[in-house]
Amino acid sequence: MQMLKNAMADSKNVDQRRATGGPLQPLLRARPFTPGDGNMVQLLTDQQQAELGTIATEVRLRARASIYTADSVAASIYIVQTGLVKVSQHLPSGREQVLAFLFPGDMFGLVENGRYLNSVATLTQTTIYRIPIDALTEMFRRDGDLELQFLYKVTHELGEAQRRETIVTRRDAVGRVVMFLQMLERRNGNNSACIEIPMSRTDVARYLGLSAEAVSRAITQLRRDEIVSFPNLHVARILNRPRFDQIAVAM
Amino acid sequence: MQMLKNAMADSKNVDQRRATGGPLQPLLRARPFTPGDGNMVQLLTDQQQAELGTIATEVRLRARASIYTADSVAASIYIVQTGLVKVSQHLPSGREQVLAFLFPGDMFGLVENGRYLNSVATLTQTTIYRIPIDALTEMFRRDGDLELQFLYKVTHELGEAQRRETIVTRRDAVGRVVMFLQMLERRNGNNSACIEIPMSRTDVARYLGLSAEAVSRAITQLRRDEIVSFPNLHVARILNRPRFDQIAVAM
DNA sequence: CGGGACATTGAAACGTCTCAAACGATGTGG
DNA sequence: CCACATCGTTTGAGACGTTTCAATGTCCCG
Numbered sequence: 001m002q003m004l005k006n007a008m009a010d011s012k013n014v015d016q017r018r019a020t021g022g023p024l025q026p027l028l029r030a031r032p033f034t035p036g037d038g039n040m041v042q043l044l045t046d047q048q049q050a051e052l053g054t055i056a057t058e059v060r061l062r063a064r065a066s067i068y069t070a071d072s073v074a075a076s077i078y079i080v081q082t083g084l085v086k087v088s089q090h091l092p093s094g095r096e097q098v099l100a101f102l103f104p105g106d107m108f109g110l111v112e113n114g115r116y117l118n119s120v121a122t123l124t125q126t127t128i129y130r131i132p133i134d135a136l137t138e139m140f141r142r143d144g145d146l147e148l149q150f151l152y153k154v155t156h157e158l159g160e161a162q163r164r165e166t167i168v169t170r171r172d173a174v175g176r177v178v179m180f181l182q183m184l185e186r187r188n189g190n191n192s193a194c195i196e197i198p199m200s201r202t203d204v205a206r207y208l209g210l211s212a213e214a215v216s217r218a219i220t221q222l223r224r225d226e227i228v229s230f231p232n233l234h235v236a237r238i239l240n241r242p243r244f245d246q247i248a249v250a251m
Numbered sequence: 252m253q254m255l256k257n258a259m260a261d262s263k264n265v266d267q268r269r270a271t272g273g274p275l276q277p278l279l280r281a282r283p284f285t286p287g288d289g290n291m292v293q294l295l296t297d298q299q300q301a302e303l304g305t306i307a308t309e310v311r312l313r314a315r316a317s318i319y320t321a322d323s324v325a326a327s328i329y330i331v332q333t334g335l336v337k338v339s340q341h342l343p344s345g346r347e348q349v350l351a352f353l354f355p356g357d358m359f360g361l362v363e364n365g366r367y368l369n370s371v372a373t374l375t376q377t378t379i380y381r382i383p384i385d386a387l388t389e390m391f392r393r394d395g396d397l398e399l400q401f402l403y404k405v406t407h408e409l410g411e412a413q414r415r416e417t418i419v420t421r422r423d424a425v426g427r428v429v430m431f432l433q434m435l436e437r438r439n440g441n442n443s444a445c446i447e448i449p450m451s452r453t454d455v456a457r458y459l460g461l462s463a464e465a466v467s468r469a470i471t472q473l474r475r476d477e478i479v480s481f482p483n484l485h486v487a488r489i490l491n492r493p494r495f496d497q498i499a500v501a502m
Numbered sequence: 503c504g505g506g507a508c509a510t511t512g513a514a515a516c517g518t519c520t521c522a523a524a525c526g527a528t529g530t531g532g
Numbered sequence: 533c534c535a536c537a538t539c540g541t542t543t544g545a546g547a548c549g550t551t552t553c554a555a556t557g558t559c560c561c562g
Contacts, residue, residue, distance in 0.1 A: 161416065251346070
């Protein structure tokens with residue numbers, strides 16, 4: 001109990017908090033190793049969600065609130081219910097490196113030696129489930145199937161991390177931005193050629209390992225070449241799909 | 252059985268293969284979430300190693316042999332017993348991106364939708380354990396504790412992937428090489444100031460996201476500044492530890 | 503001992519980073 | 533409700549560092 005308070009020490013940003021009691025509403029998007037039915041994500045069974053509900057706490061946070069910082073004592077892992085959060089690392093120089101943007105159904109709380117490896121903060125108003133690690137570990141002991149779902153999830157995260165590495169390894173800013181847009185498109189709805197960009201340009205830059213100026217110039221170039229239009233700061237529309245895909249693949 | 256043959260289709264490089272029957276010799280280096288006793292890695296219990304031994308196959312491979320390639324049908328995961336292997340991704344341009352170097356005790360075989368996400372090949376003569384995924388999954392169902400060890404392992408891999416991302420995000424070649432040497436030092440023995448570099452310069456470059464020339468120039472500079480000496484291609488000796496650490500941290 | 507792959511070194515070109523300034527959006531207090 | 537301060541975005545010009553291309557030197561294996 002004390003550790004829980006410790007973990008949330010740096011967030012006076014909590015608007016509300018209550019035990020769920022009931023089953024977890026949507027999620028934990030996990031993908032089994034075996035093919036299964038195409039790209040469908042396998043959700044937890046109702047029973048498993050009910051199980052998790054008994055130990056999970058629902059937390060509502062406002063935008064730009066810190067959930068935890070690196071090196072703080074870890075007592076819980078988290079699942080995003082609604083909203084958008086970013087996982088980042090603060091380098092000695094003061095630079096911030098964004099490692100991931102997390103959407104509903106995504107999990108976070110990477111721990112090593114009892115401490116969090118990176119910092120997590122909300123970008124929009126967000127609701128998360130907090131699950132104590134010790135209670136979860138205990139639950140794993142009883143329900144190997146639930147544990148397997150988490151293993152799938154972490155494995156998928158590892159694949160995502162590698163995908164980001166591939167993006168960041170590119171040297172040209174335009175290529176990185178295109179691959180980033182492609183990633184957002186896959187993540188969100190793939191309906192129409194409209195892509196929502198819920199985060200700021202600065203955060204995109206910190207994710208792509210570029211300066212904010214480089215991201216801005218890349219976007220300008222995509223607009224000039226009439227490959228992508230940007231109706232406003234948070235929407236992209238692909239005008240020339242062939243050339244768009246061609247840039248993404250050319251690496 | 253057929254899938255197994257499939258998974259090894261591209262390696263006519265197998266020198267030998269036999270069912271272990273007995274317990275797995277060393278390993279699977281896993282680290283629990285909770286602190287435990289310092290940095291000690293928690294190994295599998297004798298019983299768990301014996302369990303794995305019943306489904307694992309020992310495979311001996313010569314240097315520069317392909318274990319599997321990306322997109323091939325996945326039936327097994329692997330654990331390195333002895334030797335050194337690299338995990339990589341072949342980009343459309345023909346470039347190779349090295350995602351990880353794996354040492355004894357490390358696990359590989361990242362799968363999505365029933366297919367491997369990347370390619371794995373040996374660098375030196377290597378012995379690996381091959382473990383069929385379906386048999387392993389079945390074993391997880393019976394032994395939640397074993398499954399937990401794997402969850403720890405994958406989680407740790409995720410942390411490693413993030414660490415690499417941090418390295419690659421640096422723009423200066425010298426900084427990347429220094430952080431790479433630091434990583435090798437932590438991995439292998441930390442005795443004396445001697446660091447073994449078991450892989451080629453080319454592979455180091457592909458891991459760091461640099462050209463081979465840039466790596467060479469960075470090493471030359473470290474040598475000129477008398478921060479690190481390189482007695483031969485595969486050994487580094489740190490001469491000026493303060494400046495070495497200073498470069499590593501300065502980001 | 504020879505051949506081939508790997509590693510080093512040099513010079514020019516390319517692209518991002520940095521610094522600087524103007525513009526636009528946002529949210530708070532008067 | 534508006535004004536204003538602040539932050540984020542865009543655009544420009546120069547400097548820096550890696551990439552590329554080319555040639556030489558070195559190591560390792562057959």
